[in-house]
Amino acid sequence: MSEVLTKGKLAKEAAAKLVAKTTEEKNNALSIIAEQLQKETPYILKENEKDIENGKANGLSDALIDRLLLNEERINGMIESLRQLIYLQDPVGEVLESWTRPNGLQIEKVRVPLGVVGMIYEARPNVTIDASSLCLKTGNAVLLRGSSSALHSNMAIVKVIREALEKANFPADSVQLLEDTSRETAAEMFKLNDYLDVLIPRGGKNLIKTVVENSSVPVLETGAGNCHVFIDESADKKMAIDITVNAKTQRPSVCNAAETLLIHENWNKEYIRELIEKLEEKNVELRVDQALYNEFPHLKLATEEDWETEYLDYTMAVKLVSNVDEAIEHINRYGTNHSEAIITENAANVEKFFKLVDSAALYHNASTRFTDGFEFGFGAEIGISTQKLHARGPMGLPALTSTKYIIKGSGQIRE
Amino acid sequence: MSEVLTKGKLAKEAAAKLVAKTTEEKNNALSIIAEQLQKETPYILKENEKDIENGKANGLSDALIDRLLLNEERINGMIESLRQLIYLQDPVGEVLESWTRPNGLQIEKVRVPLGVVGMIYEARPNVTIDASSLCLKTGNAVLLRGSSSALHSNMAIVKVIREALEKANFPADSVQLLEDTSRETAAEMFKLNDYLDVLIPRGGKNLIKTVVENSSVPVLETGAGNCHVFIDESADKKMAIDITVNAKTQRPSVCNAAETLLIHENWNKEYIRELIEKLEEKNVELRVDQALYNEFPHLKLATEEDWETEYLDYTMAVKLVSNVDEAIEHINRYGTNHSEAIITENAANVEKFFKLVDSAALYHNASTRFTDGFEFGFGAEIGISTQKLHARGPMGLPALTSTKYIIKGSGQIRE
Known part of the structure; x- marks a missing residue:
């Protein structure tokens, strides 16, 4: 079985366990991730150095090298974002509407996690921690596919997150990274409808275009702004x-x-x-x-x-x-x-x-x-949606949720 | 230019005019459509007869012939649904949230039409009137692609709707039907991202699967229920x-x-x-x-x-x-x-x-x-969504809307 399929299945299994986690448990997990990132900063920086060296050897521009680069300050920034995320309201479980029908059925519309989020993104290793933490806060599992140029950094960050998840008694497979960053793994993700509930591309115009044009998994399109x-x-x-x-x-x-x-x-x-x-x-x-x-x-x-x-x-x-x-x-x-x-x-x-x-x-x-999740006061931002389905404009945590209807009866049948 | 592209462009132009229509104007258009359907019932039944004859000649099963068949009672049913739709609340314009930022920016999240809805559906001609009226009520233009077996019926119904729209001073291209019902036109719709905001398949499992797997236009998936x-x-x-x-x-x-x-x-x-x-x-x-x-x-x-x-x-x-x-x-x-x-x-x-x-x-x-829009009390149903993005479960009129943010300032710039 391919890496994508294997990890897709594991993500779905993890998601089935994540829906049972309370807000306190999720916040605790985020807090442990923050601690582990702090503790493992030297390890992450060492791995990041490999990407930087490779990048220089491959002739990446200074701007790209800068996007790749991690240092203590940048990692502290990630940790600070994580800690702020803990204080944000958990949208999961919120009752959006409730009413009673003439036949006595009580209907509630409740926010639930989406399930499994697929992320396809370019260079910046901070997206790895960003996406993982936003998905965890909303009870979603995430399957990450970063770029090859950031592979060592991403692997190190995901390793640290997964160790923290285990400490928090969460399934480690809530956060997984594809180590094969070839075009084929992206193409496989585009068709992984059985295991991915949504695909979010983060990066340049061409990346987003490719995902929108080829994915049969529903896409949250972000990006272009003329x-x-x-x-x-x-x-x-x-x-x-x-x-x-x-x-x-x-x-x-x-x-x-x-x-x-x-x-x-x-x-x-x-x-x-x-x-x-x-x-x-x-x-x-x-x-x-x-x-x-x-x-x-x-x-x-x-x-x-x-x-x-x-x-x-x-x-x-x-x-x-x-x-x-x-x-x-x-x-x-x-x-x-x-x-x-x-x-x-x-x-x-x-x-x-x-x-x-x-x-x-x-x-x-x-x-x-x-036009920005923070400027709008959302406290977090998944991206800025330029499509009209599901979410439009700056997306806060609720954009990573779906809903379900819960109906309480007393024996009602349909005439 | 192909029929799909031509009509897609016209639909987008019509949609740009529809957003300016008030609830009263939209209800008036629906009411004129109801009148015209009543008046033109003999014409529609005559055209439907051609489909029935062709269907029999092509050996369609009795069940399929029954799905195709229109009679006075069924047309009256459509007219009755139209009249009920007039009394439903218009979701467009509803302010979902509003708040003021510390810098004085006043932000409102407002419901707006989706824009252009593409419908791909099988046999039943009642979907033609159903989809058109639900889209009009929510200020959307619609591009319809029915099946070849119902072509005469669909053309007749759409002709009547378009005449009514003109009487109501609405762009006739708010409702358009593709007359070419070959596989190619469906395939072209799948890739019509520049003109379609959403594609809704209505029909059997295979139709829905084909649309989900091949469409780069966002899809509202309805259907399978195990x-x-x-x-x-x-x-x-x-x-x-x-x-x-x-x-x-x-x-x-x-x-x-x-x-x-x-x-x-x-x-x-x-x-x-x-x-x-x-x-x-x-x-x-x-x-x-x-x-x-x-x-x-x-x-x-x-x-x-x-x-x-x-x-x-x-x-x-x-x-x-x-x-x-x-x-x-x-x-x-x-x-x-x-x-x-x-x-x-x-x-x-x-x-x-x-x-x-x-x-x-x-x-x-x-x-x-x-699990049904009417049983839930929505008064109308677009379908039952089995996906997690945008809408899940029975979809009422709000499922045919998007949102926009409206921000009122007094010279604010970002520091």
């Missing part, structure tokens, strides 16, 4: 400039950073000039439509492709629109339904924007950068 | 017999009918004898395990396959178990996570059963036949 800021005719100058600069430059490499700026054609030309200057001061390359190009010929002319691009960099496409309707149409056409902001003093336009833009998070007079 | 009744040691005789007979024979062809009976080995032997007699009186063929076979040698001996089979017929597998744990293990191993009942007077066993059996609906002292 986010927009629309400055309406009535927008306050300072607010518009501050929010646009923040949405673009506060951290350009993340999915909730703005990529395209739409400006109402009647917005004050001097304001536009000032906004452009502020963005240029921050080293943002602007790619503008013909109308703006005529006005500001030192800028680059945008192509059709620019409207579709998630730059994740100091680049921004800019276009004049004649009204809020054109802005909405542009966003729904070129966007990725992630996060969009309207800057305006016009209440009717806000309402229209909120109603008609088909995105996970819509902002009035605030930066798109707030 | 449901169990477990009679515990302490079960009341009359209750156990009534519920088992009801769960098996009240309507054996549906997914929430019981297929396997598990009996605690210490349950009174005379009760078992009486239960077997009652089931035999109803013409149920019993396939029993070795222990029961020794006791009742006139019955058939079950094979491993019987534990996995959804008979959808007057057949039932029966097995003795030594305790509730063995019953739970059997159900989780062989079941399809649909609906299961425990008959017992032992509260601890109920709790264990509710916690450890991994199914959408769990019953204490009631028949599994109640």
Whole structure:
């Protein structure tokens, strides 16, 4: 039997035991994992060094090496997240609805774990501890498939977690890592419907695309964010400039950073000039439509492709629109339904924007950068869903749960 | 451009207009559809006759012909369902949660339509009107692909719906039917991620399996129900017999009918004898395990396959178990996570059963036949989900919605 199939079965068996664990037992397990990570930090760092050496030998970029790198500070960060997770409310067992039918049947809708979560992710070893702890808190078993470049680090972290699980009297197979990181194991996971309840890809656009296109296991899609800021005719100058600069430059490499700026054609030309200057001061390359190009010929002319691009960099496409309707149409056409902001003093336009833009998070007079589980106050984040089924936008712990109906009767039969 | 792609694009455009419709406007459209169906009944019946004639010429079974057949009574039934749908609460616009962050951002989680729903279904033309009206009520556009055997009926119904939509000032493309019902159009729908937000298969096991295995569009899986009744040691005789007979024979062809009976080995032997007699009186063929076979040698001996089979017929597998744990293990191993009942007077066993059996609906002292949107009081049913993402168990109107976050600020930027 293949590694994927063997571990898939073991995960399902572990999941069947995890549903019986109380919140206290789960929190205790998380606490023991935190202690073991502390104690085993030297071992994990030693194993991480192997990945770093291999990475350098294989010519990985400095940025990738940095993503791979663990040090005491980063491990302490993981431990700190674990300890915070203990204080978060356990969604499992929550009664979401309850009612009694005329025939006396009492129906309750109760939150339960999903079962087995499959994670396919790239480089960063912190996802290993993140995913494992979030799944444990919600009573799920997890089957992890990281990248080969982080294999030593991942194996070390999972070894430490599994030892902690045994100490906590939890099935060690609640957390498993695939040691074979070939394409074949990913392909096998895509079809593992008998053992996986959901597959969550974490990583670049291509990884996510491959998973979505090939998985018959239900997928929680996260990722792409071609986010927009629309400055309406009535927008306050300072607010518009501050929010646009923040949405673009506060951290350009993340999915909730703005990529395209739409400006109402009647917005004050001097304001536009000032906004452009502020963005240029921050080293943002602007790619503008013909109308703006005529006005500001030192800028680059945008192509059709620019409207579709998630730059994740100091680049921004800019276009004049004649009204809020054109802005909405542009966003729904070129966007990725992630996060969009309207800057305006016009209440009717806000309402229209909120109603008609088909995105996970819509902002009035605030930066798109707030689309984030922590900024929303969830205390944890599984990712930001860009699909419409199950969960949309920032996902907290409840996104890792399902529900069941519990019905109490006294002999009812159907006529 | 192919029919699927063309209609997919038109559906997405229609969906963008549907989100702006109020509950009153949607109810008005449903009411006009009901009127038009009434008026056009002779036309629909004439078109249905063509399908019936073709069906007979192609040698369809009487049961299939009956599923295809429309008559005045059945059309009146559809119209009645439509009128009831008007009175159901519109889930769209409902604020599910709202809170304010320390930085003053006001966040609301609001229900919105899914967008475009793809339906792939078999014979029954009533699904055409059912799916269309449920989607319209929830503000979704729908792309329908019925079976070739019902093509004339489906085309006629969709024509009538589209005429009604135009009268109601709705985009006619809110409801579209694929006229090409070849395998290729289904395959094209499976990959139509740019235009479909969800794909719902309705029909037999093979149809659903094909969709789940091949679709990269998120699927709402409905269907298979290998449901169990477990009679515990302490079960009341009359209750156990009534519920088992009801769960098996009240309507054996549906997914929430019981297929396997598990009996605690210490349950009174005379009760078992009486239960077997009652089931035999109803013409149920019993396939029993070795222990029961020794006791009742006139019955058939079950094979491993019987534990996995959804008979959808007057057949039932029966097995003795030594305790509730063995019953739970059997159900989780062989079941399809649909609906299961425990008959017992032992509260601890109920709790264990509710916690450890991994199914959408769990019953204490009631028949599994109640797993149904109408019996649950939802007033409508999209289907019964057997997956764990998005919706599980009977699905009412909210299963056809997603959510978005609406965030109101006053210039907030991220530090």
